[in-house]
Amino acid sequence: MNVSRRTNRTVTATALGTALAAGAALLALTGCAGFEYREDVCGGGEYPVLWVGGTGSACVPDAEEPPSGYTRYPEGKVPQQVDDKWDVYWNTHMLDADGKVVEVG
Structure with a gap:
């Protein structure tokens, strides 16, 4: 029974890692759309x-x-x-x- 718990955890961890990697790849391909940085012409004050x-x-x-x-x-x-x-x-x-x-x- 301990062996099957470890296997399930490994599968869950692998699936989570794959999902995170896919999300990172998607952000890289879309150029982080929606997260545009705009520099102010002048500083505060x-x-x-x-x-x-x-x-x-x-x-x-x-x-x-x-x-x-x-x-x-x-x-x-x-x-x-x-x-x-x-x-x-x-x-x-x-x-x-x-x-x-x-x-x-």
Whole structure:
């Protein structure tokens, strides 16, 4: 009877190991769909600012005004994560000295 208990445990452990390996393989094949990491444009306690006359940007501490040559992004067009809609948009657009949005060309 001890032999059959060991055999059942071995079969159960083998089945569990096979199931875990299959799950890991599935995650590897799907590229971990649904587990996307998005990097913030700025760290905690900072906000992004736009370089006037170019496509550059920087991060400024929340309590400070933008440095000379930089300005706040227009309301509603502030990038939050790298490669989000507005981060990509500002790679091809800029603010001119009059505050007008201009396509970079």
